[in-house]
Amino acid sequence: MSERVIFHVDMNAFFASVEQRCNPSLRGKPIVVCGNPKKRTVVAACSYEAKAFGITNGMSIFEAKALCPHVLLVGGNPEKYVDIAQHIFAIFGELTPQVEIFSIDEAFLDMTGTCRLLGRDPDDAARLIKQRIRSAYGLTCSIGIGPNKLIAKVASNLQKPDGLVRVRQAEVHALMTRLPIEALCGVGPKLQKHLNDLGITTCEELGRTAEALLVGKFGLLGRSLKRMGQGLDDGPVAPLAADGQAKSMGHCYTLPRDTDNEEAIFGTLLRLCERVARRLRADGYQGRTISLTIRYADFSGVTHARSIPHPTDNGLRLYEVAREIFQRYCDPLSQRVRLVGVSASQLTQHQRQASFLEEEVRRGRIDRCVDRLADRFGEFTLVRASACAPLVPKSHGFLLKATHHHRSLVLG
């Protein structure tokens, strides 16, 4: 069988490039796209001008400013990025049905059939993609072409920005000889250190290591590590719809300041539960396991989970369970809290069936009403009154959020 032609397309500094396209005054300057610059946030993306100062993704704004005092901070616009990404993915879809969206700014394309049917050279096809994205959005990308996803991903990283690198099967071994293990997707800092301690620094060395040794050290992972070192990967490019089932849904929030005020923590927790529940409902899921994550001021953290008999998509139910977990494991607080998170897993895609519990039915009605309002007016038009603690601390009824005042509704 002839070798596959797999593309990995990686948008260059995606969020930052979008912002520079939208706002010409940002072009050619070191910029950082982050969350709300007034809150605790990190670098979500940085322009190449900012990278030149040593700024990297995930860095705190504090560090970024230390490296480049005149760096420009831009609050991110997620809706805009999603919108552009969807249009870019649509361009891929015109060239091949085999598109695997890897993240908002990366995708794998199986171009084997396209190139064979159209008699098109893979490099030409890649240039066409780059040209289409550039003319539509003024954005550049790096494309790696390889006989499998692993090599394609490595290849797209070799030339940035605006790169195009093709690695044929016959060239894989030579590439592995000079490629450090940490260039592999799946080898992070811990694994790198572990392997380096074994005297393994290049992929080629990893590929030569006895499987028994790797399996002894890393279990099942050892098997795939050896194959990765050899540049082998027979994973298919999974088309869009095949992978649709979500495994978990959650939200977390870093408080503006560390706090030991439990009312404030519960208020945040309730908002998070409502957001998670709303997303569950929007996608037709219910969760059976609820996890609570607390990160303390010293950055240590705990996660505790509880499974409930009947899956739910109700915010108040999530909150009840999360709060139970909190009281069981985190109360009294050992130190100030930095982050609160809640997540639902063991998801089932449900048809809304007649619930045998009166309470569930009642809550279901309220939920649909909240959803309609939220769809119409935006999230948190309606919030649980206790999420506004200490305003109305002892109630789980709803408040209608208005500009200058709060008004109780009779829903609850």
Place this chain on the structure above:
DNA sequence: TCTGGGGTCCTAGGACCC
């Protein structure tokens, strides 16, 4: 005012059942 937020997968121990 040092370290966001959204996920996935794997491991390992204990409970529980047959």
Place this chain on the structure above:
DNA sequence: TCTGGGGTCCTAGGACCC
């Protein structure tokens, strides 16, 4: 009555990805 073994579920934590 001196305590094997397999399977599944649950939970906690860690590593990794963007």
